[in-house]
Amino acid sequence: MLSTDNNEHGGLEQRLQQRFQDAEATPGPDVWSRIDYDLAMLENKRYKKRALFYRQLAAACFILFILSGAALLLHFRQDTNHDLVAHANEANPQNQAASQPATETIAFNQAEDQSLVESEAGSVKSRAANSSIIADAGSSENTSIINTDLTIQKPANTPAKTETGSRSVNNKKADHTQQYSGTIAAVQQNQQVNPESVLENKEQSITAVYMPASQAIANVPDSYTSPESLNPLLLRNATLGTIGSTATTPQSIALEKPENVLAAATEQEKEEGTKENSRWNVGLGYASTYFTQNVNIPRQMITSMVIRRIDGTPPPGPTISGESEENLRDAYTEFYDNTEAALSFNIDAKAGFRIGKRFKILSGLGYSQNTSRTRTSYVVEQFLVNPVTNERVKLQPTTIFLPSLHTFTTDSISVIKTDPFSVDYSYQMLSVPLGAQVEGNLGKQWFWYANGSMAANFLIQSSIKSARAEVASVTYGPTDDSPFRKVQFSGNVGFGFGKRLSDALQVSFGPEYRSYFKTMLTDDKAAVSQGKPYTIGVNMGISYTLGK
Amino acid sequence: MQRELYDLYAKKMMMVCLRYAPTTFEAEDIVQEGFVKVFANIGNFKKDCPLEFWIRKIMVNTALKYLRQKSLLTVSHETEEAENVSAGNYNLDAYSLDELLGMIQRLAPRYRMVFNLYAIEGYNHKEIGEMLEISEGTSKSQYSRARAILQNMLVNQDKPYQEHVINR
Numbered sequence: 001m002l003s004t005d006n007n008e009h010g011g012l013e014q015r016l017q018q019r020f021q022d023a024e025a026t027p028g029p030d031v032w033s034r035i036d037y038d039l040a041m042l043e044n045k046r047y048k049k050r051a052l053f054y055r056q057l058a059a060a061c062f063i064l065f066i067l068s069g070a071a072l073l074l075h076f077r078q079d080t081n082h083d084l085v086a087h088a089n090e091a092n093p094q095n096q097a098a099s100q101p102a103t104e105t106i107a108f109n110q111a112e113d114q115s116l117v118e119s120e121a122g123s124v125k126s127r128a129a130n131s132s133i134i135a136d137a138g139s140s141e142n143t144s145i146i147n148t149d150l151t152i153q154k155p156a157n158t159p160a161k162t163e164t165g166s167r168s169v170n171n172k173k174a175d176h177t178q179q180y181s182g183t184i185a186a187v188q189q190n191q192q193v194n195p196e197s198v199l200e201n202k203e204q205s206i207t208a209v210y211m212p213a214s215q216a217i218a219n220v221p222d223s224y225t226s227p228e229s230l231n232p233l234l235l236r237n238a239t240l241g242t243i244g245s246t247a248t249t250p251q252s253i254a255l256e257k258p259e260n261v262l263a264a265a266t267e268q269e270k271e272e273g274t275k276e277n278s279r280w281n282v283g284l285g286y287a288s289t290y291f292t293q294n295v296n297i298p299r300q301m302i303t304s305m306v307i308r309r310i311d312g313t314p315p316p317g318p319t320i321s322g323e324s325e326e327n328l329r330d331a332y333t334e335f336y337d338n339t340e341a342a343l344s345f346n347i348d349a350k351a352g353f354r355i356g357k358r359f360k361i362l363s364g365l366g367y368s369q370n371t372s373r374t375r376t377s378y379v380v381e382q383f384l385v386n387p388v389t390n391e392r393v394k395l396q397p398t399t400i401f402l403p404s405l406h407t408f409t410t411d412s413i414s415v416i417k418t419d420p421f422s423v424d425y426s427y428q429m430l431s432v433p434l435g436a437q438v439e440g441n442l443g444k445q446w447f448w449y450a451n452g453s454m455a456a457n458f459l460i461q462s463s464i465k466s467a468r469a470e471v472a473s474v475t476y477g478p479t480d481d482s483p484f485r486k487v488q489f490s491g492n493v494g495f496g497f498g499k500r501l502s503d504a505l506q507v508s509f510g511p512e513y514r515s516y517f518k519t520m521l522t523d524d525k526a527a528v529s530q531g532k533p534y535t536i537g538v539n540m541g542i543s544y545t546l547g548k
Numbered sequence: 549m550q551r552e553l554y555d556l557y558a559k560k561m562m563m564v565c566l567r568y569a570p571t572t573f574e575a576e577d578i579v580q581e582g583f584v585k586v587f588a589n590i591g592n593f594k595k596d597c598p599l600e601f602w603i604r605k606i607m608v609n610t611a612l613k614y615l616r617q618k619s620l621l622t623v624s625h626e627t628e629e630a631e632n633v634s635a636g637n638y639n640l641d642a643y644s645l646d647e648l649l650g651m652i653q654r655l656a657p658r659y660r661m662v663f664n665l666y667a668i669e670g671y672n673h674k675e676i677g678e679m680l681e682i683s684e685g686t687s688k689s690q691y692s693r694a695r696a697i698l699q700n701m702l703v704n705q706d707k708p709y710q711e712h713v714i715n716r
């Protein structure tokens with residue numbers, strides 16, 4: 001037996017470890033291409049998953065935006081209605097009294113005539129809902145008016161109540177009778193849909209003032225025979241002296257003509273609607289900017305190649321001649337020195353909602369085309385060797401930018417110096433901004449503003465276009481496997497001045513700065529440290545306030 | 549960058565995989581799958597150990613998974629003959645790396661796995677037991693058998709060792 005038999009980590013293991021520790025075996029030449037393919041598939045799968053997530057996110061944001069808008073709109077309309085009621089009541093104090101809450105009316109009636117309320121308590125309570133509807137009807141809301149008619153013209157709905165109410169009235173003193181006469185008069189004011197009944201009611205009302213109470217009640221038309229079918233809120237009108245006032249000043253009846261009230265209310269509605277609608281505005285903005293892409297390409301690639309070649313080991317990338325190597329180095333330097341911001345633009349269509357006097361929330365849709373430019377004098381040619389025929393295939397020439405972003409997978413590379421030509425890097429994005437703006441007056445017509453927003457930016461197309469015909473221009477669509485980041489967020493700040501051209505129309509002008517939160521290149525393509533892109537420019541906007 | 553990393557470590561990892569896989573083709577499959585995992589998870593590398601160690605660990609785990617999928621890690625039926633180590637001496641340095649590798653590759657998959665993990669990678673039997681989902685004792689006994697078989701191969705290098713193993 002060997003000495004290692006009883007010592008498991010003995011000589012055998014140690015010597016095997018030493019032998020295998022740094023041992024190497026060359027994998028087949030196609031292993032890397034298989035890995036590359038797998039990685040591409042993996043990236044594609046990840047991208048699809050990410051794209052799906054962002055699509056869902058965008059859809060959710062859109063739905064949220066629509067729902068929020070709808071909720072705000074609804075809220076704003078309700079406000080309008082309430083204000084309209086208030087204004088209508090200002091124009092007609094009787095309606096104001098009629099629009100008091102049902103509970104208040106009940107309490108008031110209890111104080112006014114306990115016995116009457118006792119006899120009618122059940123009826124009054126059961127009519128609480130109808131009362132509020134009738135009160136609203138007095139504020140000229142069309143649907144409510146229809147409800148009023150229905151309430152009044154359907155005595156069959158409350159036959160028992162009608163009977164009870166009539167009996168009660170007949171048994172009361174004259175002031176109670178006067179109350180019901182007043183109630184009828186008040187109802188006349190609320191009958192705004194049927195002109196015939198309105199006129200008829202008016203006559204009856206006037207008649208009621210000058211005739212005995214019993215006669216007045218007797219003259220009530222069939223459709224009004226049930227005081228209980230009338231809004232109990234109107235009892236308060238009568239008690240508060242509607243009749244009294246009309247008796248002393250008959251002209252007030254004319255002033256309270258339904259047509260006049262309706263007209264006044266409509267006018268109020270228009271005015272109020274105008275004021276409230278001015279919360280919303282829509283606008284268009286155009287920004288002329290300079291875009292700095294801040295893309296760095298891996299310069300050290302060439303260094304590693306040189307070192308390996310000195311060591312005598314084969315380079316990891318394609319083979320390259322000494323002259324090309326020198327040109328490659330110059331091309332890198334040139335890219336760093338000659339890449340500069342180019343004229344870009346951004347268009348936004350936004351909807352704004354005013355909060356308070358100075359603040360606005362803005363959101364919408366934007367499109368931007370960001371461009372950077374390099375002036376270069378080097379063309380990169382790459383070659384592939386067909387393993388079967390051993391034939392050398394030349395790929396379409398490019399600039400140093402593209403092969404630097406992709407791993408060198410070609411067999412050889414040649415860098416040729418030519419006349420200088422320009423290369424444009426263009427990135428087209430769709431963006432969904434969400435921001436806030438604060439404004440202040442600088443006089444009657446002028447104002448200042450400052451805004452800040454964040455946006456989700458979706459790269460819809462990126463292209464590298466060369467001014468030299470022989471150099472290939474490359475365009476990546478939204479689904480292509482591009483080295484550029486497809487979705488990223490940005491922050492935007494701006495300020496400036498504006499002028500109100502009219503009540504509804506205003507223009508603005510001011511500088512803006514937009515910074516993207518991530519680099520243009522995706523992380524796996526960014527072999528060296530990358531800068532974050534940004535734009536600086538001037539924004540011009542026009543906005544229109546809705547409803548003015 | 550990925551290509552550079554591959555060029556730097558591919559050869560070493562190929563040798564690692566060759567020790568676990570029965571054939572070169574299968575070793576290349578493991579290298580391929582392992583490097584895809586490396587590139588997909590390079591962001592998770594915490595730099596608490598050397599990168600080579602991290603990549604090697606991924607390769608070993610990938611090999612383990614690969615062999616498990618191929619059902620090569622089931623218990624083999626062996627004759628007692630495998631444990632009968634013949635007396636004799638051997639000089640490990642006299643064997644080339646290819647010869648040593650050939651001997652390891654001729655071990656039954658389960659023995660090969662345990663032997664590699666313990667003797668060359670340096671895992672202890674408890675860790676091996678957890679990795680292969682076997683008990684610590686089983687790991688020890690399988691290692692002893694593997695070691696004995698290998699020693700037999702080394703001693704009887706001139707007459708190739710006939711391993712009575714039925715690979716499933």
